[in-house]
Amino acid sequence: MSVDFEDCEACINITNDQELYFPDGNLVILTRDEAGNHTYFRVHQSILSKHSQALSDHMFPSSSPNSREIHDGVPLVEFQEDARDLNIFLKFLYEPFAAPLQRGDPDIAFKMFGALKLADKFLIEPLKDTILSYVREDWPQTLQGWDEREALYARRLKNSPKSIMDDVAPEPASVIRLARIFEPQLLIPAFYHLSRLPVNAVYGQPVQGSRSSRGVRTHLLSVEDREKAMVGRERMLRWFTDRLEAASLDTWQCSGGEACHVHIFWRVAVLHRSVIRSVDVLTTLRSMRSHKVERGTSQPVEDVVCPDCNARWDQLLADARRDFFDSLSTFFPNL
Template identity: 30%
Template sequence: MISPSGFERHPDLYFADGDVVLAVKQTPKSEDEDSEKQPKYQLFRVHKFMLKLHSPAFANFFADASAAPAEVYDGVPLAEMHGDKAEDFALLLSYLYKPSSFVFKRHDPKTPGIVSGVIRLADKYLIEPLHHRLVQQVCDDWPTTLNDYDVHQAEIDALESLPERSAEFFSYRLVRAGTPDPISAILFAREFGCPQILRAAFYRLSLTRATEYWSFATSTGEWPPAPLARLAALDKGDLLRYIHGCQKLRDYEAPITALMCEECVMPWLVCEEEDPPLDGAHPCYQYLARLFELTRDTSRSPVHGDPLRWLGRCFDYYKMPELSKEHFPHGLCEECGEKLPLKLAGARQRVWDSLAEWFNVP
């Protein structure tokens, strides 16, 4: 029998006309509270028809006379929901009663942790629409194409471009709240079967500073604030994938000759040596080599050059004073100049496509 001394009615999900009270044990907020002998319960007074409408498990429970609650509270049957968490159960009921208000902030790093428990409850009580909705909520925060990745990265860059200090470090909080946590995403994808987000999550993780801290956080004392990755949460297989992918990205070389026209690249095709001499006869090569030097130097990645970023910066080569006529009188030949944007786009797409192989994910 549950002792009423530990009861606490939920402020929004305790309906006066409900015909059953469900008691869910609350998670202790501190070690002192955890040591108390008397557990505390959150009470939800709800309607059987609502639960039966959405959940075959609840429909069977209420139809089974032998499983009917024997205790009574506030004039209606009282049933304890064994093994459930009050905060997760409250979100599940919010979805049933107030689906329009059941929303989460985009790119919130806390979302996977919040919804994981609710998804487990949805599976337990056979509420498939809730399972699919919450899994999709997390998936929507992670790009699955290069175009989507560029849009997401542009949003993060826009937040980072805000002034370093504003009222109460408001811009700092914006960056933190607008950057999803790659570790949480990887763990979520493994548990709930959404491998399509792993490519972007591992790449984001490879751009994130590693630390032994267990909980997701951001570093202080610098701008833009750098996320901290809790690598200790990864299992051995995913940790090896992370290391292998970082090594591949670190070893990625600028595809200079692949960006040149056939005429300009011909010396590399016919030369018996690994590379022909870099003299004035190869102005396009020298131009592109300098371009990659300029773009790679500005990367903030702690373990590799972030090829998606620096190849993207190359599109603005004509704006760079270091590549002006003063430094490169010949510039690029006409054909190399015309084809460079298209070839840069192709190089970035190949990097994106290669991430699946480098991190050994779908």
């Protein structure tokens, strides 16, 4: 039986995929979008089948009758997936060494989500592992790795004066969506990143015009995701406050008898204020090792602290950063 769409006015757009419609292909895959548009892929059963028996069985099920729908002279099978995702998926199978992945692309979790689901559906583990390996690079599990990635994004932004941070750094909602299904360990760093963003942060729209601000694809987040981020934010701030109180910084004593405690007092005040403003404990603790405080003005002021007290202060912040990172899982339980 042939398929004839010449009189089908409901089909708004009927096209062949520009890259994956081979004249000598022996199978046509049809996919439709919500608007009714049709996209056809003409492919080779042998190439697809060698990657996955599950995919071969889906295209040519043993229970199917001998009489199948025909399009352009070859059997037709329909997929429910989006045409763009199917295009990416098939490119992986046809050209594994020229796959549509670019090292350093910060948006892989969003762009490759559909292809990853197809790889999972048809049990193509090497393709799943390849895509996930790229995503993992942007969400390290160590503090050193986290700092290195943050420094990398800052360099990318500096070297791309026409870009905003969302162009060069990963976005958390797409990673959370992916991680819930395929890579749960990525949820903790992704939720930390989400928790430090303003509630009005929108992907691709810098807050107050700041190139360095980062956004989120809010439509990918559930109400529960937002609530978990808010709870995590509250727990982080409480942890930070408790940590400073436990350090007894208000009774700081200089071993050399200098008036270092006055300057330490100012540092603590600025540290509190900066964390409340940014809700980014890791970045704030790192930046406060510069030994400069604002003291309520717009201009940094170099304080005068002896070398011994500076070393103690730096060690205190370094220990706090390490312990804070190691405690991230306690801020976001039940993910």
